[in-house]
Amino acid sequence: MADSKTLYLLDGTAQLYRAYFAVRGLTTSQGFPTNALFGFTSMLRKLIAEERPTHLAVTFDLPGKTFRHERYPEYKANRPPTPDDMKQQAPYAGKICAALGVPVLSLEGYEADDLIATYTRLAREAGYDVVIVSSDKDLLQLVAPGVTALNPSKDLRLDPEGVAKHFGVAPGSVLDVLALMGDSVDNIPGVPGVGEKTALSIVSVYGDLEAVLERAARFVALYDARDRLLAAIEAVEKVDAVEETASREISAAAAAVTAALETFVAHEPDAVWAERLQPVREALATDEMADVAARTGQPGKIVIRPLRPVKRELKALDKGSAKKSWYAIASNAEQARLSRELASLNDRAPVEPTVDELELGEMNREEALELFRFLEFTAQTAELEAGTNPVAAAKIHETHYATLLDVEKLREAVAECREAGACALTWVSGPGDPLRAEPIGLALAWGDGKAAYLPLGHNYLAAPPVLPDEELAEQLGALLSDGSVAKHAHDLKTLDHLLRRRGWPVEGWGLDTKLAAFVLHSGRSNYALGTLAEKYLGRTLEQRENLTGTGAKRRGFDEVEVEAATRYLAAGADAVFDLAAKLRAELEESELARLYDEMEAPLLPLLARMERYGIRVDVDRLAAMSEEMERRLATLTSEIHDEAGREFNVDSPKQLREVLFDELGLKPGRKTAKSKVASTDAQTLEELDHPIAGLLLEYRELSKLKSTYVDALPRLVHPDTGRVHTSYQPTGAATGRLSSNDPNLQNIPARTDDGRRIRSAFVPADGMLFLASDYSQVELRVLAHLTGDEALTTAFRAGEDIHRYTAAQVFGVVPDLVTDQMRTGAKAVNFGILYGMSEFRLAREQGMTRTEAKRFIQTYFERFHSVRDYIESVREQALRDGAVRTLFGRVRWFPQLRQRISRVAQEQALRAAVNTTIQGTAADLMKLAMLAVDRELSSAGSHARVLLQVHDELLLEVPEDALEETAATVRRAMETVHPLSVPLAVDQKTGHSWEEVT
Numbered sequence: 002m003a004d005s006k007t008l009y010l011l012d013g014t015a016q017l018y019r020a021y022f023a024v025r026g027l028t029t030s031q032g033f034p035t036n037a038l039f040g041f042t043s044m045l046r047k048l049i050a051e052e053r054p055t056h057l058a059v060t061f062d063l064p065g066k067t068f069r070h071e072r073y074p075e076y077k078a079n080r081p082p083t084p085d086d087m088k089q090q091a092p093y094a095g096k097i098c099a100a101l102g103v104p105v106l107s108l109e110g111y112e113a114d115d116l117i118a119t120y121t122r123l124a125r126e127a128g129y130d131v132v133i134v135s136s137d138k139d140l141l142q143l144v145a146p147g148v149t150a151l152n153p154s155k156d157l158r159l160d161p162e163g164v165a166k167h168f169g170v171a172p173g174s175v176l177d178v179l180a181l182m183g184d185s186v187d188n189i190p191g192v193p194g195v196g197e198k199t200a201l202s203i204v205s206v207y208g209d210l211e212a213v214l215e216r217a218a219r220f221v222a223l224y225d226a227r228d229r230l231l232a233a234i235e236a237v238e239k240v241d242a243v244e245e246t247a248s249r250e251i252s253a254a255a256a257a258v259t260a261a262l263e264t265f266v267a268h269e270p271d272a273v274w275a276e277r278l279q280p281v282r283e284a285l286a287t288d289e290m291a292d293v294a295a296r297t298g299q300p301g302k303i304v305i306r307p308l309r310p311v312k313r314e315l316k317a318l319d320k321g322s323a324k325k326s327w328y329a330i331a332s333n334a335e336q337a338r339l340s341r342e343l344a345s346l347n348d349r350a351p352v353e354p355t356v357d358e359l360e361l362g363e364m365n366r367e368e369a370l371e372l373f374r375f376l377e378f379t380a381q382t383a384e385l386e387a388g389t390n391p392v393a394a395a396k397i398h399e400t401h402y403a404t405l406l407d408v409e410k411l412r413e414a415v416a417e418c419r420e421a422g423a424c425a426l427t428w429v430s431g432p433g434d435p436l437r438a439e440p441i442g443l444a445l446a447w448g449d450g451k452a453a454y455l456p457l458g459h460n461y462l463a464a465p466p467v468l469p470d471e472e473l474a475e476q477l478g479a480l481l482s483d484g485s486v487a488k489h490a491h492d493l494k495t496l497d498h499l500l501r502r503r504g505w506p507v508e509g510w511g512l513d514t515k516l517a518a519f520v521l522h523s524g525r526s527n528y529a530l531g532t533l534a535e536k537y538l539g540r541t542l543e544q545r546e547n548l549t550g551t552g553a554k555r556r557g558f559d560e561v562e563v564e565a566a567t568r569y570l571a572a573g574a575d576a577v578f579d580l581a582a583k584l585r586a587e588l589e590e591s592e593l594a595r596l597y598d599e600m601e602a603p604l605l606p607l608l609a610r611m612e613r614y615g616i617r618v619d620v621d622r623l624a625a626m627s628e629e630m631e632r633r634l635a636t637l638t639s640e641i642h643d644e645a646g647r648e649f650n651v652d653s654p655k656q657l658r659e660v661l662f663d664e665l666g667l668k669p670g671r672k673t674a675k676s677k678v679a680s681t682d683a684q685t686l687e688e689l690d691h692p693i694a695g696l697l698l699e700y701r702e703l704s705k706l707k708s709t710y711v712d713a714l715p716r717l718v719h720p721d722t723g724r725v726h727t728s729y730q731p732t733g734a735a736t737g738r739l740s741s742n743d744p745n746l747q748n749i750p751a752r753t754d755d756g757r758r759i760r761s762a763f764v765p766a767d768g769m770l771f772l773a774s775d776y777s778q779v780e781l782r783v784l785a786h787l788t789g790d791e792a793l794t795t796a797f798r799a800g801e802d803i804h805r806y807t808a809a810q811v812f813g814v815v816p817d818l819v820t821d822q823m824r825t826g827a828k829a830v831n832f833g834i835l836y837g838m839s840e841f842r843l844a845r846e847q848g849m850t851r852t853e854a855k856r857f858i859q860t861y862f863e864r865f866h867s868v869r870d871y872i873e874s875v876r877e878q879a880l881r882d883g884a885v886r887t888l889f890g891r892v893r894w895f896p897q898l899r900q901r902i903s904r905v906a907q908e909q910a911l912r913a914a915v916n917t918t919i920q921g922t923a924a925d926l927m928k929l930a931m932l933a934v935d936r937e938l939s940s941a942g943s944h945a946r947v948l949l950q951v952h953d954e955l956l957l958e959v960p961e962d963a964l965e966e967t968a969a970t971v972r973r974a975m976e977t978v979h980p981l982s983v984p985l986a987v988d989q990k991t992g993h994s995w996e997e998v999t
Contacts, residue, residue: 008124008356009052010117012135013059013105017041017094019136019154021087023544024535026527029377032883032896034086038093038376043541044153045101046381048134049361056129058104058120058359060113061095067110069343076343079188093372100369102362104354111350118143118346124356132158139179139344144172155547169201177210180341181330189343192326192333199326210341214334220327223265227315230261234312379583380539400450402571404563406465408472414445414453415480421447423487423511424480425578426496427530427570429545429558431458434743435498436613436719436726441559442566443477443500446574454567460559478505487511489581491530491573494609501613513605514577516731517584520597523893524735534576537583542576543569596890600928601731607935607947608729608739615724616746616948616958620715622762630707630755637700644693651700657681660693667691703755710749710759717744729950736917737891737924739950747951751999761996769958770991772945773998774934774971776927776953777986778803781831783922786981787888790867797983804828810864811857830861834868837912872915879914887921889929926979927953933974943967956995964991 020040027036049057069076083091095105106116114137121131121143133140136152141164144150150159157167165171170178181200183191195203207216236257330337366385373382405411418424425446430438439458446452455477457467467473480486481500489511490496497507518528531542548561548569558566588594642648646664649656658679662669667689669679679685683701686694717725725744733740741747750756765771781803785793796806801816808819808827819827826847833843844854862869879885884894895910902910931950934957938945945967949956955975959967968989976985990998 006128007054007056007130007132008120008359009048009054009057009132009134010120011045011048011057011059012113012117012133012137012140013041013094013098014062014113015135015137016044016153017061017091018087020044021084021090023154024527024529024532026525027532027536028525028896029375030883030894030896030899032899033376034089035376035378037087037090038097039378039535040541041094042097042378042381043535043539045098045103046539047541048153049101049103052132054132054361056356056359057361058106058354059095059098060106060116062113063107063109065109067112067115068347069112073339073343075188075190077187080186093376096368097372100365100372102364104359104362106352106354108350108352111347114140115347115350116352118348119350119352120356120359121148122348123352127356129356138168138175139184139346141168141172142175142179142344142346154544156543170205174204174209176341176344177204177208177213179344180210180337181213183340184344187343189340190336191340192329192337194329195326203326203330210337213330214337217327217330217334220324221331224324224327226261226265230265231312231315233257233261234315378539379537384539400452400572400575402451402567402575403453404567405453405455405468406563408468408476410453411455411468411472411476414447414455415476417447417451418445418480419483419486422485423447423489423578423581425489425511425574425581427491427573427577428496428499429566429570430499431557431559434726434728435495436502438499438502440499440503442563442570444567444570444574446571446578448578450575452571452575452578454563454571456563456566458559459561459563459566460557461562465563474504478503481505482508484509489514489577491515491533491577491580494605494612497606497609498613510602510605512581512585513602514580514584516601516605517581517588517597519732520593520601520891521584521587521591523732523737523891524895528732530573530576530580533580533584538576538579540572540576542572545569591892592890593892596925600889600925600932603932604731604928607931608731611947611949612726612728614946614948615719615722615726616956617724617764617766618714618718619762619764620718623711623715623759626758626762627707627711630703630711634700634703634707637696637703641693641696641700644691644696651697652704654681657697661689661691665691665693702753706750706755706759710744713744714762727949734924735893735913736921737887737928738920739924739928741949741951746949757996757999760999761994763995764993765958768961770961770964770993771995771998772957772959772964772968772971773990773992773995774955774957774968774975775988775990776923776930776975777988779923779926779953779985780919782981782983782985783888783919783926784834784868784871785983787918787922788865788867788871789982790865790871792865793868794983804831807831807861807865811860826857830858834861834872836916837908875915875918876911879911885914885918887918887925889922889925891921891925893917893921923953926985927955930975930978931955933978934971937970937974938967941970943970956998959991 017037020043021037024036024040027039028034045059048054067076098105106120107113108116117133117135117140121133124131125145125147131143131148133143133148133150134153135150136154141150141159144159144161144164146161150164151157152159157163159167161172164175168175168178178197178200179189179191181192181195181203182197183189183195191200203213204210207213370382370385373385403410403414405414427444429441431441432438441458442454442456444452444454455468456465459465481488482505487509488496488507491514493507493510493513493516497510500507514530514533515528518533519525531544534540534542545558548565549556549558561569585594588597638651641651645660647660649660651657658669658681661667661681662679670685670688671680672678673680683698686698714725719726725746727741727746728743730740730742733742749759751760763771781793782797784790785797792810793803796803802824804824804827805816805819807830808814808823809816811827811830812819812823814823826843826849829843829847830838838858840851840854840858843849843858844851847854849857875885879895880898883896883899884892886892893914895914897906898910898914927950931947934955935947938947943963945957945959945963947955948958955971957967957971968991972987972989975987978985992998
């Protein structure tokens with residue numbers, strides 16, 4: 002508990018921004034962004050609960066300029082505009098503080114850091130200790146006896162000695178380091194080319210900024226003298242190399258060397274360089290150098306020989322970046338002084354509340370409850386409604402974490418899991434995909450804050466030994482294979498891959514918290530465990546980077562101390578266990594439990610088996626294809642250069658812009674979002690009326706296929722299986738469609754020659770064939786079912802060519818009179834309405850005028866009016882509820898429709914809403930079909946395997962002698978998976994490569 006005479010000062014602006022970037026994608030059901038506020042509130046609650054301060058204030062920046070802008074107008078000039086979703090949240094941070102009884106400080110013309118500096122001074126004068134709560138290095142300048150810095154994200158507390166240890170210099174030198182390195186965030190210039198590492202090194206050796214600048218001037222003089230000495234030596238070499246050279250010329254050159262030597266030695270800057278200059282001194286002190294001029298009459302290279310070691314040592318002084326840094330410092334001395342001034346905090350701000358008045362007050366329960374309900378902070382709202390103080394509750398979750406270093410403790414943990422009937426697992430593994438990586442450690446949790454960590458692969462000097470394999474198999478392996486104990490995890494599929502490699506397959510799959518969160522809130526960009534723990538449990542989990550470091554100092558997790566790994570992974574497992582209960586309850590309340598239990602959860606083991614089995618590729622065929630594509634790329638490059646009139650780097654957007662828009666005079670289209678220069682993307686090239694555009698598009702497509710697939714696939718072949726193993730992400734698309742990555746096999750083109758050739762490299766195992774089963778026009782059949790449109794339903798039931806039928810309806814002719822052009826236009830509209838195709842796009846794609854396209858769409862909706870009515874009803878539902886559902890109950894949220902957004906953004910969201918009900922239902926049908934096919938094949942004892950799911954297609958590997966029977970089984974399972982008002986139809990092909998069945 003904090004002493005009654007301790008003042009806590011929290012850098013609110015910095016913490017709010019840190020929370021904004023740490024957790025992305027959190028919004029209320031109404032679409033209001035909450036990620037920054039949630040992280041900020043969690044941090045504040047944790048601080049109050051753990052530190053129990055009596056005096057606490059949070060400082061915030063105000064909009065507008067400060068005194069630093071007057072001194073340096075470019076101050077913070079390079080900062081990007083505040084994101085809109087951050088602007089919406091910022092005002093609520095102060096309201097949250099006020100509701101929790103926390104004083105808020107802001108002052109026009111001053112930054113939050115200046116207020117912290119001022120109150121630090123005032124508090125010390127009033128006899129208070131001070132704790133500065135921030136992770137920003139510029140506030141370390143305030144640390145002193147009685148003043149500490151607390152980094153809440155790393156739980157790191159620094160006194161003056163701690164600053165010296167962790168930052169590299171004492172608090173009094175922090176400003177000098179900042180003066181040299183600058184601050185890119187605040188646009189403090191510093192010295193060009195001098196980064197943090199160099200600045201710390203220089204300041205730690207030479208002292209404050211003025212001392213560094215004085216040293217820099219001496220170093221520059223030293224280097225200049227060195228350069229003159231080298232020039233003199235080289236002059237002697239040239240003169241002495243000619244035997245007929247007159248002695249007076251040699252004497253003059255040698256005298257120049259002697260004078261330069263004296264100047265150079267006189268500029269030795271300090272003792273630090275004494276050791277480095279010693280070899281030069283020794284070379285100069287040899288007998289042969291004692292009197293160079295006295296020997297100038299002798300022929301040959303007598304003068305050169307003793308100067309060679311001198312020259313070598315002088316050139317060695319250039320090693321490293323020291324010379325460049327010292328010249329930069331010397332030439333930017335005033336800029337460094339300005340930077341120090343800008344980084345210096347003003348501790349004399351005219352503040353009004355006294356230190357004694359910064360007392361932590363009582364929580365305003367009504368205001369807090371209103372705020373938390375509006376922001377949909379689930380845990381905090383529940384605590385308040387239950388009469389619990391959410392600040393005090395932040396400390397209620399007591400934990401009991403252990404490290405399993407002996408067999409007896411492992412037995413106890415396993416017994417606890419069995420008694421609980423469930424456990425949650427988290428893990429960390431080494432590099433590589435889950436099918437190749439080795440586990441480094443595994444954590445188990447069984448409720449009530451109890452969890453344990455089992456080290457399996459730490460690798461540092463004092464790392465404890467791993468328990469014997471037989472004990473691990475007997476205890477852990479037996480638990481994992483016990484289906485009566487539910488195993489919860491945040492990605493069960495990956496966990497199963499990893500542990501199966503150790504011979505511990507996971508049975509009794511419980512709740513996958515990542516998948517459950519996706520089912521509840523599809524469309525979010527972040528389903529990280531830390532994000533969910535913050536939202537549902539009000540807990541802030543430690544970030545992995547806190548243990549491993551980042552950048553050049555990053556280390557592998559196997560080098561992380563077991564004690565730190567225990568804290569990190571046990572907390573994660575503990576959170577997963579509690580999340581499983583929370584998410585299960587929300588699934589039930591949201592009427593999504595059936596979707597999860599009957600579709601999503603059963604699909605996970607099937608996807609895991611598909612991933613493990615993989616698909617065979619012909620590496621030799623790909624190698625030949627790569628060589629052929631390389632030749633084609635070379636030919637295309639030559640043709641592009643011919644059109645351009647010169648050679649240039651085809652892959653360089655900058656050079657391409659110069660060729661297209663400056664030299665060829667083509668009209669640029671839109672600009673890039675970031676750098677605001679003329680775009681050279683595919684859309685721009687398609688609009689250019691020049692032969693070079695088509696060549697560039699062909700080059701890019703071929704280059705992408707070559708690098709993404711032809712060259713990459715052989716490297717992805719697993720050494721043990723000889724097959725490529727893609728990974729399916731059930732949380733990858735908001736519509737519910739599966740996505741594939743590492744490699745993405747769903748994006749290999751099926752209708753281009755090169756795409757088909759790549760598919761030809763995918764081949765079945767010996768004695769097997771590929772069987773492709775593809776739903777025919779499944780989305781249009783779903784549309785017919787959802788809309789109940791009589792015309793569409795009749796056509797599908799009669800087995801009509803739906804596009805020819807549509808064209809006949811729109812153009813008012815009998816099907817036999819429909820031309821290919823009519824059918825193509827009808828097909829474009831049939832599929833286009835699923836994605837909200839506009840008349841402009843239809844006109845562009847079909848070569849119509851906009852008037853013709855508009856009339857075509859109008860006629861379509863007149864003939865199929867139920868489709869129009871359905872689309873309007875979905876749009877109304879999306880606007881009303883902010884969400885839509887598929888036929889099977891899957892929910893997709895559109896929170897932006899509850900916000901003030903542009904008409905364009907609203908239309909985009911509404912088109913996505915309509916598409917979701919159709920495409921999402923089709924995706925659900927495919928998932929059910931996968932389960933049905935797997936179930937039928939398994940019950941029949943078939944050796945056929947489902948290899949891939951691509952769009953509306955299933956690709957199976959089937960024994961040749963079981964092809965006919967398997968094809969019939971698959972067709973029956975897919976076509977009868979769910980009754981619709983129109984029949985589901987499946988097209989099937991067989992072959993010896995993926996290309997043959999495409």
